[in-house]
Amino acid sequence: MLIIGIAGGTGCGKTTVVNQIINELPQGEVGIISQDSYYNDLSHLSYKERVNINFDHPQAIDFDLLGKHLTKLRQGKAIEQPVYSFTEHNRTKDTLLTHPRKVMIVEGILIMTNPAIRDMFDIKIYVHADSDERLIRRLKRDINERGRDLEEVLNRYQTTLKPMHDQFIEPTKEYADIIIPNNKYNTVAVDIVRTIINDKLG
Template identity: 80%
Template sequence: MLIIGIAGGTGCGKTTVVEQIMNELPDGEVGIISQDSYYKDTTGLTYEERVNINFDHPKSIDFKLLRQHLTTLKAGNSIEQPVYSFVDHNRTKETITTLPKRVMIVEGILILSKPKIRNMFDIKIFVHADSDERLIRRLKRDIAERGRDIDEVLTRYQTTLKPMHQQFIEPMKEYADLIIPNNKYNTVAVDIVRTIINDKLD
């Protein structure tokens, strides 16, 4: 099994890069794990307390469970991947059965911040987009998909997203094997990733 870690700031276009890579590989050979599924269980907190959690800090992620799941998949066994609700700010009771594949892609803003997780990746990719572009994408997504209003998103960007990006995400570029500028469909970068994957799988 080949494990690929894809990191980058919020709204940088990680999902697009993941889709581009998946399109270059045979059907049924790629599995996806999202860091968003591994936010810590906040059942013991009130809704007001959950709303105030800094979800852009590494402490908000259950990295221990993520590492256990990656180890289980690498051993050839399936996992029950948590499902997280961004409306309720908590895990749901549902899980997604995730089977081991030849290529597993792990994507998320903070996945390169923990050495024990980072060292499990065979290929580490950082997707770069400028801050204005990332803010625009974040606004569109959070308002349309997560029930936020524009003032809430802008306040969160200034108070947590931007400083957390500068402290925990941007410095992780140094650990990346490949940095992809995601201002358009980057065929050269995706071709390089496909070549690396095929070389490692052969």
């Protein structure tokens, strides 16, 4: 099994890169694990309390569970991946049965901040986009898809997203084997990653 970690700040285009990588690969050989699934279970908190959680801090992530799941997958066992709700800001009661695949892609802003998790990746990729580009994408996504307004997104960006990015996320770039420049969608870089994966698969 090949475990690939894909990190990078919010709005850098991780999800797009992941989708492009798996698009051309044989179906059923690639599985995806999203960091979003591993936010801490916050069921003990009220909605109001959950909204105020810092979701861009490494402590928001249940790295223990993620580590256990990656270990199980490596052993060839299936896992019950938690399902997260962005509207509830909480783990749902559902889980997603996730089978081990030849290639497992783990994606998320904070996945390379944890040393134990980092060590489990065979290939570490950091997707870079400039902060203005990322802010524009984040604004569009939160307003169009997550029902937030301009003021709210800008506030959160200034008070939380930017400081957390600078303190925790950007520094993990130094652990990357490959850095993908992604201000514009980078087809060449995606082709290269796909070639590496195909090579390992073959």
